Amino acid sequence: MIRPFSLSDLNSILQIENRSFPKSPYDWTTFLHLHTLHPDTFLVCCIAERLEEEVCGYIIFTQDGHIISIAVHPLHRRKGIGAQLLRRTMQTPHLQKVWAEVRRSNLGAQAFYSKMGFQIVGVVPNYYGNEDALIIQRTL
Ligand SMILES: CC(C)(COP(=O)(O)OP(=O)(O)OC[C@H]1O[C@@H](n2cnc3c(N)ncnc32)[C@H](O)[C@@H]1OP(=O)(O)O)[C@@H](O)C(=O)NCCC(=O)NCCS
Numbered sequence: 547m548i549r550p551f552s553l554s555d556l557n558s559i560l561q562i563e564n565r566s567f568p569k570s571p572y573d574w575t576t577f578l579h580l581h582t583l584h585p586d587t588f589l590v591c592c593i594a595e596r597l598e599e600e601v602c603g604y605i606i607f608t609q610d611g612h613i614i615s616i617a618v619h620p621l622h623r624r625k626g627i628g629a630q631l632l633r634r635t636m637q638t639p640h641l642q643k644v645w646a647e648v649r650r651s652n653l654g655a656q657a658f659y660s661k662m663g664f665q666i667v668g669v670v671p672n673y674y675g676n677e678d679a680l681i682i683q684r685t686l
Contacts, residue, residue: 558601566617605631613646645683
Protein backbone atom coordinates (compact mmCIF):
# COMPACT_ATOMS: atom_id res chain seq x y z
CA MET A 547 0.00 0.00 0.00
CA ILE A 548 1.24 3.46 -0.86
CA ARG A 549 -0.05 6.40 1.20
CA PRO A 550 1.08 9.87 2.31
CA PHE A 551 3.68 10.09 5.09
CA SER A 552 2.36 10.72 8.59
CA LEU A 553 4.33 11.75 11.65
CA SER A 554 4.03 8.28 13.19
CA ASP A 555 6.14 6.96 10.28
CA LEU A 556 9.15 9.06 11.26
CA ASN A 557 11.08 6.41 13.22
CA SER A 558 10.70 3.83 10.45
CA ILE A 559 11.73 6.36 7.82
CA LEU A 560 14.85 7.29 9.83
CA GLN A 561 15.85 3.62 10.04
CA ILE A 562 15.44 3.20 6.29
CA GLU A 563 17.38 6.43 5.72
CA ASN A 564 20.32 5.48 7.94
CA ARG A 565 20.61 2.08 6.27
CA SER A 566 20.24 3.52 2.77
CA PHE A 567 22.41 6.64 2.91
CA PRO A 568 25.05 5.97 5.62
CA LYS A 569 27.33 8.73 4.25
CA SER A 570 24.77 11.54 4.42
CA PRO A 571 21.38 10.55 5.90
CA TYR A 572 18.67 13.16 6.33
CA ASP A 573 17.87 13.73 9.99
CA TRP A 574 14.41 14.04 11.54
CA THR A 575 14.28 17.82 11.19
CA THR A 576 14.95 17.52 7.48
CA PHE A 577 12.13 15.01 7.07
CA LEU A 578 9.72 17.21 9.03
CA HIS A 579 10.73 20.18 6.90
CA LEU A 580 10.24 18.16 3.70
CA HIS A 581 6.86 17.00 4.95
CA THR A 582 5.82 20.60 5.56
CA LEU A 583 6.93 21.58 2.06
CA HIS A 584 5.58 18.52 0.23
CA PRO A 585 2.70 17.02 2.27
CA ASP A 586 1.03 15.40 -0.76
CA THR A 587 4.14 14.09 -2.46
CA PHE A 588 5.96 12.51 0.47
CA LEU A 589 4.72 8.94 0.12
CA VAL A 590 5.46 5.76 2.04
CA CYS A 591 5.05 2.14 1.00
CA CYS A 592 3.74 -0.25 3.66
CA ILE A 593 3.38 -4.00 3.83
CA ALA A 594 1.37 -6.11 6.28
CA GLU A 595 3.77 -7.89 8.63
CA ARG A 596 2.20 -10.21 11.26
CA LEU A 597 -1.04 -8.20 11.17
CA GLU A 598 0.94 -4.98 11.67
CA GLU A 599 1.75 -2.37 9.09
CA GLU A 600 5.45 -2.03 8.32
CA VAL A 601 6.81 0.99 6.46
CA CYS A 602 9.38 -0.39 4.01
CA GLY A 603 10.13 2.50 1.66
CA TYR A 604 9.50 6.13 0.82
CA ILE A 605 9.69 8.68 -1.96
CA ILE A 606 9.65 12.49 -1.79
CA PHE A 607 9.16 14.55 -4.94
CA THR A 608 8.16 18.06 -5.91
CA GLN A 609 5.05 19.11 -7.82
CA ASP A 610 7.15 19.59 -10.94
CA GLY A 611 8.72 16.12 -10.81
CA HIS A 612 12.04 16.49 -9.00
CA ILE A 613 12.67 13.34 -6.98
CA ILE A 614 14.23 14.60 -3.76
CA SER A 615 14.79 11.13 -2.32
CA ILE A 616 13.73 7.50 -2.67
CA ALA A 617 14.79 4.58 -0.47
CA VAL A 618 13.66 1.06 0.34
CA HIS A 619 14.70 -0.84 3.47
CA PRO A 620 17.56 -3.23 2.58
CA LEU A 621 15.51 -6.23 3.76
CA HIS A 622 12.80 -5.39 1.24
CA ARG A 623 14.82 -4.51 -1.85
CA ARG A 624 14.41 -6.22 -5.22
CA LYS A 625 10.74 -6.91 -4.53
CA GLY A 626 9.40 -4.18 -6.80
CA ILE A 627 8.72 -1.63 -4.04
CA GLY A 628 10.97 1.09 -5.47
CA ALA A 629 9.37 0.56 -8.88
CA GLN A 630 5.88 0.94 -7.37
CA LEU A 631 6.84 4.18 -5.61
CA LEU A 632 8.37 5.57 -8.80
CA ARG A 633 5.41 4.50 -10.95
CA ARG A 634 3.04 6.23 -8.53
CA THR A 635 5.13 9.38 -8.85
CA MET A 636 5.04 9.20 -12.66
CA GLN A 637 1.24 8.86 -12.57
CA THR A 638 0.88 12.30 -10.98
CA PRO A 639 -1.39 14.33 -13.30
CA HIS A 640 0.21 17.04 -15.44
CA LEU A 641 3.82 15.99 -14.81
CA GLN A 642 5.86 16.35 -17.97
CA LYS A 643 9.07 14.79 -16.70
CA VAL A 644 10.67 13.34 -13.59
CA TRP A 645 14.32 13.73 -12.70
CA ALA A 646 16.80 13.13 -9.89
CA GLU A 647 20.44 13.36 -8.92
CA VAL A 648 22.39 10.13 -8.37
CA ARG A 649 25.91 9.66 -7.04
CA ARG A 650 28.28 8.50 -9.76
CA SER A 651 29.26 5.59 -7.47
CA ASN A 652 25.64 4.51 -6.84
CA LEU A 653 25.49 1.84 -9.53
CA GLY A 654 22.49 0.08 -7.96
CA ALA A 655 20.32 3.21 -8.17
CA GLN A 656 21.56 3.89 -11.69
CA ALA A 657 20.54 0.37 -12.74
CA PHE A 658 17.16 0.88 -11.07
CA TYR A 659 16.47 4.18 -12.83
CA SER A 660 17.68 2.79 -16.14
CA LYS A 661 15.26 -0.15 -15.79
CA MET A 662 12.52 2.42 -15.13
CA GLY A 663 13.22 4.20 -18.42
CA PHE A 664 15.41 7.06 -17.18
CA GLN A 665 18.38 8.41 -19.09
CA ILE A 666 21.44 10.36 -17.99
CA VAL A 667 21.00 13.95 -19.21
CA GLY A 668 23.77 15.76 -17.34
CA VAL A 669 26.53 15.74 -14.74
CA VAL A 670 27.05 18.18 -11.86
CA PRO A 671 30.73 18.05 -10.82
CA ASN A 672 31.31 17.72 -7.06
CA TYR A 673 27.60 18.02 -6.28
CA TYR A 674 28.16 15.78 -3.23
CA GLY A 675 31.33 17.56 -2.08
CA ASN A 676 33.91 15.25 -3.56
CA GLU A 677 31.63 13.24 -5.84
CA ASP A 678 29.76 14.08 -9.05
CA ALA A 679 26.00 13.78 -9.47
CA LEU A 680 24.51 12.28 -12.60
CA ILE A 681 21.22 13.92 -13.56
CA ILE A 682 18.82 11.24 -14.67
CA GLN A 683 15.48 12.02 -16.26
CA ARG A 684 12.44 10.44 -17.83
CA THR A 685 10.10 12.40 -20.05
CA LEU A 686 6.46 11.38 -19.56
C1 LIG B 1 17.34 2.23 -5.58
C2 LIG B 1 16.28 1.55 -4.70
C3 LIG B 1 15.26 2.58 -4.23
C4 LIG B 1 15.55 0.50 -5.56
O1 LIG B 1 14.48 -0.06 -4.79
P1 LIG B 1 13.99 -1.57 -4.96
O2 LIG B 1 12.68 -1.71 -4.30
O3 LIG B 1 15.06 -2.50 -4.54
O4 LIG B 1 13.84 -1.68 -6.55
P2 LIG B 1 12.90 -2.68 -7.37
O5 LIG B 1 12.82 -4.01 -6.69
O6 LIG B 1 11.63 -2.02 -7.69
O7 LIG B 1 13.78 -2.86 -8.71
C5 LIG B 1 13.22 -2.74 -10.01
C6 LIG B 1 14.31 -3.11 -11.01
O8 LIG B 1 15.38 -2.16 -10.94
C7 LIG B 1 16.64 -2.84 -11.13
N1 LIG B 1 17.43 -2.75 -9.90
C8 LIG B 1 17.01 -2.32 -8.68
N2 LIG B 1 18.04 -2.34 -7.79
C9 LIG B 1 19.11 -2.79 -8.48
C10 LIG B 1 20.46 -3.04 -8.10
N3 LIG B 1 20.92 -2.83 -6.85
N4 LIG B 1 21.30 -3.52 -9.05
C11 LIG B 1 20.89 -3.74 -10.32
N5 LIG B 1 19.61 -3.53 -10.73
C12 LIG B 1 18.73 -3.05 -9.82
C13 LIG B 1 16.31 -4.29 -11.45
O9 LIG B 1 16.16 -4.40 -12.87
C14 LIG B 1 14.96 -4.45 -10.75
O10 LIG B 1 14.17 -5.47 -11.30
P3 LIG B 1 14.47 -7.03 -10.92
O11 LIG B 1 14.64 -7.09 -9.42
O12 LIG B 1 13.26 -7.74 -11.42
O13 LIG B 1 15.74 -7.39 -11.64
C15 LIG B 1 16.93 0.81 -3.50
O14 LIG B 1 17.99 0.01 -3.97
C16 LIG B 1 17.50 1.73 -2.43
O15 LIG B 1 16.80 2.14 -1.51
N6 LIG B 1 18.80 2.08 -2.53
C17 LIG B 1 19.45 2.93 -1.52
C18 LIG B 1 18.98 4.35 -1.63
C19 LIG B 1 19.27 4.94 -2.98
O16 LIG B 1 20.34 4.73 -3.58
N7 LIG B 1 18.29 5.71 -3.50
C20 LIG B 1 18.43 6.38 -4.78
C21 LIG B 1 19.24 7.61 -4.59
S1 LIG B 1 19.20 8.60 -6.03
